[in-house]
Amino acid sequence: MNYAYGKPSEKQQRNCPTCGFIFTNNGSFCPECGAKRVCSDEQAPIKKDKYKSKNRKTTLIIGLCIVLCIISYFIFQTIIKPAVTYNNAMSLIEDQQYKAAIDQLNELGDYKDSEEKQAKYQLLLINQASVGDVVTFGSYNQDKIKYNLNELIEWRVVTKEGDKVLLLSNSSLDRQPYNNTSSDTTWETCSLRLWLNDIFLNSAFSTEQQSLIAMSNLTNANNPKYATNGGNNTQDKVFVLSVVEVEKYSLYTKDWTPSSGSNGWRLRTPGKYGSYAATVYNYDEYIDYFEYSSTTEPYPIRPAIWVYMNANV
Incomplete structure (x- = not known):
């Protein structure tokens, strides 16, 4: 290839970063779009900064996802699951399935009045039991x-x-x-x-x-x-x-x-x-x-x- 104004140096860009024109000389500006031409060692930090910025965003997104998962799990275990279990226990009591209700209430610990209800229906079954x-x-x-x-x-x-x-x-x-x-x-x-x-x-x-x-x-x-x-x-x-x-x-x-x-x-x-x-x-x-x-x-x-x-x- 013939270079009209001299062969481009190894450090200079071979392609225009704006229009993609292939340089055939070592001039400072693109003859097609006029964009400034930079050396490859000047462009490298820009690329590295872009990679770092992208990595930071990825890490941030992953971190937020983990935090959201932890919060969701906490909400499920402390609010949603106990509420569902408690409602199931109340339904079982209404159906007079006291043994099954006691099992559910035992899982709840001191949630709401679970301990009081567990004691109440355990005593009921004790009264009904024979020697x-x-x-x-x-x-x-x-x-x-x-x-x-x-x-x-x-x-x-x-x-x-x-x-x-x-x-x-x-x-x-x-x-x-x-x-x-x-x-x-x-x-x-x-x-x-x-x-x-x-x-x-x-x-x-x-x-x-x-x-x-x-x-x-x-x-x-x-x-x-x-x-x-x-x-x-x-x-x-x-x-x-x-x-x-x-x-x-x-x-x-x-x-x-x-x-x-x-x-x-x-x-x-x-x-x-x-x-x-x-x-x-x-x-x-x-x-x-x-x-x-x-x-x-x-x-x-x-x-x-x-x-x-x-x-x-």
């Missing part, structure tokens, strides 16, 4: 998976006396030591009693449900076989059964669901020594009055409660 039936009341994290929804607690209706009903958990709900130390103790002073009436009580039951649980006057008799001191009588909302109570209600305590890996459940009656505690074993519901294992060993716990049947929620 030996299984009912739900309260909820507790029984699978021990952190952040999981608390599962409804299933209880065996053991007996009805006057305006109260005795409920025994249908399975062991936790593993706890009878006492934190291996020294002699009684039900009155053991750590299990404190755990049941503090941590467990407040974890498993709402304020409305706690108001339905009676304060029970417990007789803590001596071990019937070894005469080990049972300690003072106590008043408790939550407790574990005694040897005397297991023998009295044995027809219904046998029918239970053992937890994985458990071989029995703890009683509040002392064992042969003050540092032991009596236990019920799975096979034939055999009562071990001796129970040689230390009270500090975590053991399956089946809580029991007396619930007022005629209370107002």
Whole structure:
């Protein structure tokens, strides 16, 4: 190719940025449109700036999309989903499908009056139940998976006396030591009693449900076989059964669901020594009055409660 005014330098543009004319010389202006001709090293920063600007816009758009997704998810989880679940529960109550409604209300936690309604309809089903039936009341994290929804607690209706009903958990709900130390103790002073009436009580039951649980006057008799001191009588909302109570209600305590890996459940009656505690074993519901294992060993716990049947929620 012949260049009328000299061959264009390597740094100069070969094409006009405005009209696309192919330069055949090293002049400073385009002979077709008069646009200024720039060197390639002057044009590079312009192109880089354009790329940077485009990248910033793309990043901004992606960031806004992520923020909108997070906000949408938050709105769905905290406003839309609870409202839909609550409305479903109310519809189930209108259709008298109380068990299904209780499941829905349990998912809602303290949303609106969900806890109050859950307590109300759980009490209704407890009143309708017969001795030996299984009912739900309260909820507790029984699978021990952190952040999981608390599962409804299933209880065996053991007996009805006057305006109260005795409920025994249908399975062991936790593993706890009878006492934190291996020294002699009684039900009155053991750590299990404190755990049941503090941590467990407040974890498993709402304020409305706690108001339905009676304060029970417990007789803590001596071990019937070894005469080990049972300690003072106590008043408790939550407790574990005694040897005397297991023998009295044995027809219904046998029918239970053992937890994985458990071989029995703890009683509040002392064992042969003050540092032991009596236990019920799975096979034939055999009562071990001796129970040689230390009270500090975590053991399956089946809580029991007396619930007022005629209370107002």
